[in-house]
Amino acid sequence: MLRILHNTKIDFIRLWKQAAIVIVVFLIPAVVMIAMSGFNWSIEFTGGTRIQLQFQNPADVSAVRAELATAGFPNAEIATFGSPNELMIRVQDPTAVAQQDRAAGVVVTAIRAALDRRFGAGSYTVVGAEAVSAKVGDELSGQAALAVLIAFGITLIYLAWRFEWRFALATILATMHDIVATLAFMKYLNLEISLFVVGGILTVIGYSMNDKVVVFDRVRENLKKGRKLPLYDLLNQSVNETLPRTVMTGSTTLACLLALLIFGGDVIRPFAWVLTFGIIIGTFSSIYVASPILLWIERKYPRLGVDKAHISASQARAESQVEPAPRPIRGSKAPATGRR
Amino acid sequence: MTNLKYRVATIVALVLISIWALWPRTVIERVKRDGVFVYDTIQRVPLKRGLDLQGGMYLALELDESKGVVSDKEDAIQRAVKVVRNRIDEFGVAEPTVQTVGNNRIIVELPGIDDPERAEAVVQQAAHLQFMITDETNALERAMTRLDQIARDAGGPTSRGALGDTSKASQVTGLEKLFTQDSGAKGADTTKADSATSPIPPTGGPISSLLQRGEMPGEFYITQENVARAEYYFSLPQIQQAIPPGKAVKWGADTMSIGGQVYRTLYVVDSRPIITGESINDARPNTTPIDGTVVEFQLDNEGGRKFRNETRKHIQDYMAIVLDDRVMGRPPVIQGEIGVRGQITLGRRDMQQAQDLALVLRAGALPVPLKIADVRSIGASLGDDAIRQGLSAGALGIAIVILIMVVYYRFSGMLAVLGLVFYSLTTLAMLAGFGAVLTLPGIAGFVLSIGMAVDANFLIFERIREEVDRGKTIRTSIDEGFSHAWSAIVDTHVTTALTAAILYQFGTGPVRGFAVALLAGLAASMVSAIFVVRTLFLLWLNRTRGTAPLSI
Numbered sequence: 001m002l003r004i005l006h007n008t009k010i011d012f013i014r015l016w017k018q019a020a021i022v023i024v025v026f027l028i029p030a031v032v033m034i035a036m037s038g039f040n041w042s043i044e045f046t047g048g049t050r051i052q053l054q055f056q057n058p059a060d061v062s063a064v065r066a067e068l069a070t071a072g073f074p075n076a077e078i079a080t081f082g083s084p085n086e087l088m089i090r091v092q093d094p095t096a097v098a099q100q101d102r103a104a105g106v107v108v109t110a111i112r113a114a115l116d117r118r119f120g121a122g123s124y125t126v127v128g129a130e131a132v133s134a135k136v137g138d139e140l141s142g143q144a145a146l147a148v149l150i151a152f153g154i155t156l157i158y159l160a161w162r163f164e165w166r167f168a169l170a171t172i173l174a175t176m177h178d179i180v181a182t183l184a185f186m187k188y189l190n191l192e193i194s195l196f197v198v199g200g201i202l203t204v205i206g207y208s209m210n211d212k213v214v215v216f217d218r219v220r221e222n223l224k225k226g227r228k229l230p231l232y233d234l235l236n237q238s239v240n241e242t243l244p245r246t247v248m249t250g251s252t253t254l255a256c257l258l259a260l261l262i263f264g265g266d267v268i269r270p271f272a273w274v275l276t277f278g279i280i281i282g283t284f285s286s287i288y289v290a291s292p293i294l295l296w297i298e299r300k301y302p303r304l305g306v307d308k309a310h311i312s313a314s315q316a317r318a319e320s321q322v323e324p325a326p327r328p329i330r331g332s333k334a335p336a337t338g339r340r
Numbered sequence: 341m342t343n344l345k346y347r348v349a350t351i352v353a354l355v356l357i358s359i360w361a362l363w364p365r366t367v368i369e370r371v372k373r374d375g376v377f378v379y380d381t382i383q384r385v386p387l388k389r390g391l392d393l394q395g396g397m398y399l400a401l402e403l404d405e406s407k408g409v410v411s412d413k414e415d416a417i418q419r420a421v422k423v424v425r426n427r428i429d430e431f432g433v434a435e436p437t438v439q440t441v442g443n444n445r446i447i448v449e450l451p452g453i454d455d456p457e458r459a460e461a462v463v464q465q466a467a468h469l470q471f472m473i474t475d476e477t478n479a480l481e482r483a484m485t486r487l488d489q490i491a492r493d494a495g496g497p498t499s500r501g502a503l504g505d506t507s508k509a510s511q512v513t514g515l516e517k518l519f520t521q522d523s524g525a526k527g528a529d530t531t532k533a534d535s536a537t538s539p540i541p542p543t544g545g546p547i548s549s550l551l552q553r554g555e556m557p558g559e560f561y562i563t564q565e566n567v568a569r570a571e572y573y574f575s576l577p578q579i580q581q582a583i584p585p586g587k588a589v590k591w592g593a594d595t596m597s598i599g600g601q602v603y604r605t606l607y608v609v610d611s612r613p614i615i616t617g618e619s620i621n622d623a624r625p626n627t628t629p630i631d632g633t634v635v636e637f638q639l640d641n642e643g644g645r646k647f648r649n650e651t652r653k654h655i656q657d658y659m660a661i662v663l664d665d666r667v668m669g670r671p672p673v674i675q676g677e678i679g680v681r682g683q684i685t686l687g688r689r690d691m692q693q694a695q696d697l698a699l700v701l702r703a704g705a706l707p708v709p710l711k712i713a714d715v716r717s718i719g720a721s722l723g724d725d726a727i728r729q730g731l732s733a734g735a736l737g738i739a740i741v742i743l744i745m746v747v748y749y750r751f752s753g754m755l756a757v758l759g760l761v762f763y764s765l766t767t768l769a770m771l772a773g774f775g776a777v778l779t780l781p782g783i784a785g786f787v788l789s790i791g792m793a794v795d796a797n798f799l800i801f802e803r804i805r806e807e808v809d810r811g812k813t814i815r816t817s818i819d820e821g822f823s824h825a826w827s828a829i830v831d832t833h834v835t836t837a838l839t840a841a842i843l844y845q846f847g848t849g850p851v852r853g854f855a856v857a858l859l860a861g862l863a864a865s866m867v868s869a870i871f872v873v874r875t876l877f878l879l880w881l882n883r884t885r886g887t888a889p890l891s892i
Contacts, residue, residue, distance in 0.1 A: 002747065002748050002750075003805075006805075052719075052722075102404075102711060103460075103711050104400075104712045104714055105457075105712055109457070125719070126717070126719070127719040127721060127722055128716075128719050129715070129716065130715070130716040130717075131712075131714070131715045133712075133713045133714065135402075135713065136400065136713050136714050143846045144846070146846060147842050147843060147845075147846035150842050150846070151838065151839045151842045151843075154838050154842065155835055158834060158835060159831075159835070162831055196781055196851070196854075198851065199781060199843065199851040199854045199855075202839060202843050202851075203785075203854075203858070205839055206835065206836040206839040206840065206858075207792070207836070209835045209836070209839070210792070210832040210835060210836055213828065213831045213832050213835055214799065214828050214832060217827055217828040217831060218828075220827075221824070221827075241806070242802075244798075244802050245798045245799055245802045248744070248748065248798045248802075249791075249792075249794070249795040249798050251744070252740070252741055252744055252791050252794050252798075253792065253795075254791075255737070255740040255741065256737040256740065256741065256787050256790055256791040258736075258740075259732075259737035259787065260733045260737070260784060260787055262732075262733070263729050263730075263732035263733040263736060264729055264730075264733050264784065265725060265729040267392075267726065267780060268729070268733070268784050271781075271784060272784075
């Protein structure tokens with residue numbers, strides 16, 4: 001039978017310090033950039049107008065820009081979209097948004113009037129238009145933040161009930177890390193944060209928790225077997241045992257996302273990017289964020305029945321890193337020559 | 341063994357139900373033909389497409405408080421919804437939706453609309469309420485010969501192709517036959533509504549054959565199938581000119597059902613209203629011991645004086661309550677002189693109707709200032725693109741998943757693929773069953789949850805491999821594989837479902853569509869992995885009697 005990563009005995013968790021450095025190096029520039037220039041919010045959140053136009057002839061972007069400036073929208077963003085005949089106009093500056101307070105459609109009407117004057121009424125068609133007043137946007141961002149917090153709260157309670165609070169807390173903290181990392185990724189790519197992309201981030205949360213639950217489920221099972229193995233080794237063993245599943249699920253989901261990236265079109269593509277990154281980071285953080293956090297919590301608040309000495313001993317070993325060869329971390333129940 | 345039979349029977353039943361839920365069925369829908377809206381029966385798969393897939397317009401309306409604070413926001417929004425719903429036909433779209441979100445916003449979705457500015461105007465217009473006396477003089481009957489003649493000259497919508505192509509023409513005659521049979525059968529019906537059922541004197545004309553005399557003077561019934569033709573005739577300018585002076589034709593807002601047949605009402609009324617909505621100060625539903633459910637309304641002093649004069653002249657006449665050109669409910673009879681305070685007695689009818697009627701009166705009395713907070717229009721071409729993209733992505737995604745499963749797990753992988761077929765079928769059936777609207781984010785959610793659905797299979801299969809490694813028999817390995825993977829599958833599905841449920845609760849529009857698809861997918865995925873794939877394994881074990889090696 002075809003098997004990948006079968007019976008591995010990789011000491012994943014030993015590398016957690018290196019992993020932490022990678023994470024910090026990845027996050028810091030993004031945090032600085034976000035602090036300086038904020039996110040690229042879509043008009044759904046800030047209020048504003050977006051119009052997609054199709055011209056009969058390749059569109060003259062500079063002429064459109066000049067005409068919109070005289071019409072009172074000097075800050076309009078204009079870009080071709082797909083073919084040279086299609087234009088995307090985005091008006092998002094505060095003065096224009098303020099105009100939309102009375103009726104969201106006014107900017108659309110004004111832009112169309114300006115373009116009619118310059119190019120003639122029949123020379124283009126409005127393929128799609130979207131206009132949002134500022135108040136709607138404010139409510140939306142509030143709702144999204146609230147949704148994430150409530151999702152965390154409920155998942156924390158569920159996992160605390162199904163596992164125990166240490167696992168739940170490690171899962172939530174690692175998932176928070178995933179959100180921050182995904183936001184950093186979006187900042188690097190300058191992806192627009194639309195409502196749809198927020199849905200993508202929330203899906204990443206679901207997927208990431210999914211992955212941590214699978215690993216912790218194995219830890220829970222191995223704990224029940226009652227062998228006096230240090231938690232450090234137990235975590236490594238569980239990660240290794242679930243590794244084939246982790247890789248298979250990850251690659252299959254990524255394959256589905258690849259399909260969305262290729263065929264999804266411009267609406268779905270940012271969403272697919274967010275999920276692609278989120279699924280990679282979610283799998284990574286199960287091993288390198290959730291597990292070290294669990295070890296750390298366990299050291300601070302040891303559970304009854306687990307030998308504290310074992311944990312500190314294994315930590316000491318991990319930090320000294322004197323053993324080049326991987327230690328046997330698998331139970332001896334399975335025959336060493338289990339391959340067939 | 342019996343256990344296995346029940347399992348197979350359950351799966352077969354679920355598959356059959358799903359296929360039935362997705363089977364194309366005949367629905368009556370308003371469709372646009374040659375610029376005229378007609379009700380037509382069409383065959384389609386019962387999965388509705390969202391605005392982003394078929395093109396259309398989305399409007400979010402809010403109370404405009406810039407010119408003064410609205411005291412009772414909830415009532416104002418309810419009145420506005422009533423008014424906007426009542427105008428649905430003016431939008432000229434097939435299936436508009438009007439709904440409230442929270443307590444200060446109305447969402448209007450107009451699929452397939454191509455004139456955003458007109459739609460905005462229609463939505464923002466103030467409501468217009470009139471009380472009009474129904475015609476007592478048989479005005480329409482007397483003019484009918486002429487009307488029929490004009491209609492004959494103008495030609496019916498059928499001859500112009502407005503009711504569809506020639507293949508549809510036979511369908512129309514079929515419906516007419518049905519109509520005549522029904523009116524015959526209705527003579528036996530106990531409803532006094534049409535005991536006469538005497539077709540109007542000049543029968544057989546294009547218009548007169550559509551109308552049946554109603555219960556009260558000036559009232560006519562038209563079967564639902566014939567409404568489109570009647571609307572067409574009465575919208576012709578020649579016909580409108582030929583309607584006797586001082587009279588007007590107004591459609592009833594609701595449909596009514598008599599003896600299983602659905603009718604719309606048409607009223608001939610005096611074109612001069614006795615009072616209009618501006619004279620109404622308030623209207624409230626109430627229950628009284630003597631009259632049962634009533635709507636009490638109050639007029640201002642001038643309106644009261646006018647109303648007293650008019651009602652004195654029209655005792656025992658019927659008064660139609662007309663909101664934006666549509667007659668709301670059945671016209672009540674005027675029983676005596678009414679001044680500033682009046683009461684419409686609904687008798688034993690339920691409170692809901694009284695509330696509704698009071699809302700109509702208040703809507704006409706107190707215009708609701710609305711502003712457009714959010715407007716979105718999506719061209720039909722964008723929708724076509726989106727569908728093509730969604731289908732391609734879905735096809736490629738499924739192909740990749742099948743390839744991975746079969747290459748990696750061989751025979752067991754094929755069982756998993758069968759499970760996936762079951763998964764896809766039931767997910768789509770659930771979406772159709774809940775009346776969920778298929779949107780682009782919904783398709784994305786579906787494609788993504790295929791990836792997550794196979795996760796459960798990976799968990800199980802890897803577990804079975806481990807058990808086989810430990811030297812257990814095939815049958816035990818399969819049993820243990822499923823029972824050990826169970827807890828992980830349940831926990832992962834529940835955590836994801838919790839997130840999806842919260843998305844649904846707090847999200848709007850695209851996020852909601854995504855959450856619904858994900859939730860349906862998760863439910864189907866659980867059943868598929870834990871039940872269907874396991875049953876397939878059991879069937880295989882039963883065939884081979886546990887002797888063959890397992891290809892996994």
